Amino acid sequence: MALQLGSLRDALVDAGATAEKANKAAEELAGYENRLASMDTRLSVLTWIAGTNLAATVGVLFKLLHG
Numbered sequence: 001m002a003l004q005l006g007s008l009r010d011a012l013v014d015a016g017a018t019a020e021k022a023n024k025a026a027e028e029l030a031g032y033e034n035r036l037a038s039m040d041t042r043l044s045v046l047t048w049i050a051g052t053n054l055a056a057t058v059g060v061l062f063k064l065l066h067g
Contacts (some may be wrong), residue, residue: 005030 012022
């Protein structure tokens, strides 16, 4: 069994969906949640890299123009 969102599965069953359909929907949504978390992590790393690059570039330019 894949990762699921248990509360969602329970809510779907309570709303009248079959257990099989509720399980499948919960698994699919959990997969999307994992992908979004992965993209968020990548964006954080890219932001950190861009900031470090900008700081280094400004430092080098300052040194060249005032040194």
